[in-house]
Amino acid sequence: MPPLTETDPVDRHGLVLAIWLPAGFAAVALYHYGVAGNSGWAIVSAFGVVIAGFIGHIIANHVTRTAFTERELALGLTSSGVALVAFLVASLAWREFAETAFFPTSIGFIAIVLAFALHLILTRGVRQAFEAFDVTRSFRVRRSNDIGRPEGRQS
C-alpha cells in the first residue's frame, strides 16, 4: 500500500462528506415527511437511506484502504445515542408521535444496530466483534502478589 500523502486524509474526508451530505439530507427529509404525513414507509426509508450511507462509508473505507477513524466512530455513536434518547423522550411525551413513528422508528434503529453488528462480524469475525464490546476483557486476572500494586506495574 503506498504511503499516505499530506492531502489523502482530506480527500478521504471529502469523500465521506460527499456520501453523508446527500444521505443525511434525504434521511431527514424522508423522516420529517413520514412523521408529518403519518407514513411508516417513509420513516423506514429514512433509516434505509442512513444504512445506505453507512454502506457507502464502508465502500469509501475500502477504496481508500482505511478504516473508520476514532472521531467518526465517536460522532456516529454519539449521534445515534442522542437520536435514540430523543426518540424515546418524544415517544413518551407526545402520544401522536408515538402512534405514528414508534414502530417504524424502532425497526429503523434495530436495522442500524444489525447493520453495524453485521459489519463488525464481516470485517473482524464473530470473536473479535464480540470482544470489541466485552468490557470485562479489560479486567485482568491479577496474580495474588500484584494485589496492592498499581495496575500495570508488574514485578
Added chain:
Amino acid sequence: MIGLVLAALAFLFVYAIYISVLVGRRAPVGAFSDAGGGLPPWALIFASTGIAVSGIGLYDHFRLSGAYGLAFSHVGLGLVIMAICSALVHKRLWLAARLTRQYSPVEIFCAYYDDSVTLRIFLLAVSVLLAVPFAGQSLDAAGRLIAGATNGFLTRESAVLLVALFLFLHAAIGGWRAVVLVVAGLSALVVALMALTLVLMAVGFDQLAMLAKGPSAIKGALADAIPGVMQYTAGVGKEVGPGGPWTTLAIFSTALSFIGLALSPAFGFLVTTTRMRSALAFQQVWMIGGLAAGLLLLAAPIFGAELAVGDPSGAAAGAPDYGGLLARLGALDPFAGLALAVMLLASLLLIVAFLVTAAANLISSDVVYKYMLPDMSADDRRLAARIVMAVLFAAAAALASFAPAFCAIAGSVSLSLAAQLLPAAVGLCFAPWVSRSGVITGLIFGVIFVLFTEPPGLVAFEGLFLDLPWGRWPLTIHSAGWGLVANISACLLVSLFTRSHQGRVDRDALHSAYRTVIPADVGSRVYPTAAWSLTFIWAYLAVGPGAILGNQFFSKPIFTSGGAALGVPSLWIWQIAFWLIGVLLVWWLAYQIRMSQIDVATVPPLRASSPATDLLGRRRTPRWISLLIERLAER
C-alpha cells in the same frame, strides 16, 4: 420555508468553507492552482456527473421540458454523446498532460499546434465565456430561485452577490482541490435530491401529471412526438415551423453542443489534474452515460409536466417557472419543497464554482506566470490566482445582477464555441496529420457560423447593418451543428495540403509516445471498426433522423393494424431504450476497446525531437507580450 431555505444555504456555505480550510491547511501552496495533478479519482467520478447535468442547464432543462414536452427532453440523450466524446478524447489528453508534464489543456493544445497564439487566445476566450456570461446565467438563476424561495427576503441582486462572495471565498481559501471536492459533494446532492423529489412527488401528489395527462407543451408544439426530421424555416425569432422547433436535427445538433462541455478547457483541466486509474472509464460509462443521462431522461418529462401544472400561465407564455411546484411541494411537506430548491441551487452553485475557478487557474497559469511574471514564487502564484478569481467572480456577479440579458446572449454561444475544438482534439489524440493551419482555419469558419446562428452575431449585425434573412438555428439546426460542419470541412481541406508542414515531427513523436505508453491492444482491428459503426447507427436512431421512428414505434407497431395501449408515450420508451443501448455502447468503447482504460502508474516524460518545441514546457514569451510588459514596466 424561508428559514429552512436560509438554513440550507448557510449549511452549504459552511460545508464549502470547511472543506476549503481543511485543504488550505494541508495542501502545499504550489498545488493551489492545479492540486499538484493529484485529485482523487472518486472526485472526478462524482464531480463530472454533476458538471454534466448542470452544465447543460438543469434549471432550464426542466422548464423547457414543460414547454416542449418529450421532443425537448430527448436532448438528454446528448449526455451519451458527451460520454462518447469523453471516451474519444480524455484518455489521450490525460496522457499528453503526463507526457509533457503540463496540466493545462490550453498549454497542451498550443504546444501541440506549434505554439499557436491564436489557439491560446481562443481557448482562453472560451474559458472566460464559460466563466463569466455562461456562469452568470446560473448565478442569475440562483438569485431568482433564492429570491422566490425566501419570498423576497433576499432580493435577486443581493442573493447573486451573496452567492458569488461565498463561492469566491471558498475557492480563494482552498484552491482547485477544494473546489473539486465540494463540486463532487454537491453533485452527489443533486443526484440524490432529484431522485428524492421524484419519489416524494410520486407518493405525495394524487397522480403524476406526466402519467395522468401526458407530457406538457405550449400551444402549437407537439408534447409527445418529434415534429419531423427537419423544418425548412428561417429559425427562431424569424419563423418557427409547426409542432415546435425540436426536430431530430435540432436534437442532434443540440446534443453536439454538449460535447463542448467535455471539450472545454475547464473539463479538460479537471481530467488532467486527476490521479487517474479506472476512474475515467467509470465516470464516462456509469456516471455520465448511465446515471446522469438516465436520470435526465426519466425526470425531465415528469418535472416538466408538474411545472406546467404549477405555473399554467408561465407554461402558456413560454416556459413554466418553479414557484408553483415549490409551493405545491412545500404544502406537501416543507422538506419536500426544500429538496427541490436545494437540488436546483446545488446544481447552479457547482457549475459556477467549477467554471470560474477553472478559468481563473488557467488564466493565471497560462498568461500571468507563463508570460508576464515567470519568476513568481509559489505564494505569489497563489496570490495571482486569487486575484484572477476575484476578477472573474466579480464580473460574473456584476453581469448576473445588472445585465442578465447580456449573460443570456453572450452565454448562448459558449458551449457551441467550445464544441468547435473537436477537430483540434481529434488531431491531438488520433490524427497527427491535422495541422495547425487546418485547425485554425476550421476554427475561424466554425466561430463565424456559430456567431451568425446565435443572438450575439445576429443582434450585432442586424443592429449595425441590415436584417439577415435567417434567425437563430436556421433549418432547426443548432449553432454547434452549423459551426462543426463548416469547421470540420475547412479543417480537413486545409490539413490535406499542410499535413507535412512544420511541427509534424513533434506531433508524430507525441502519437508514438501514446502507443508506447499504452498500446491499444484489443485483439483485432475488427472490434474498433464494429464499435464505431455501431456508434453511428446508434446516433442515427437515437438522436439523428431515425429518432422520428420513436414517435409511434411502440404505440402503433409496424406489421399490425391495431395500436398498443402503453400508458406512456412511445417516444419516452424509445428514449429509454436507446439510453440503455447507449450505455452499453459507451461501456464497449471505454472498457472493451480500451479507449478509457489507463493501467500505468507512472508515465515517463516525452523527449522532444526539436529544440524549438514546447512540448516539454519550455516557454518563449511572444515578442508582443514581452514588449507590452516592458513598456508598461518602464512607465
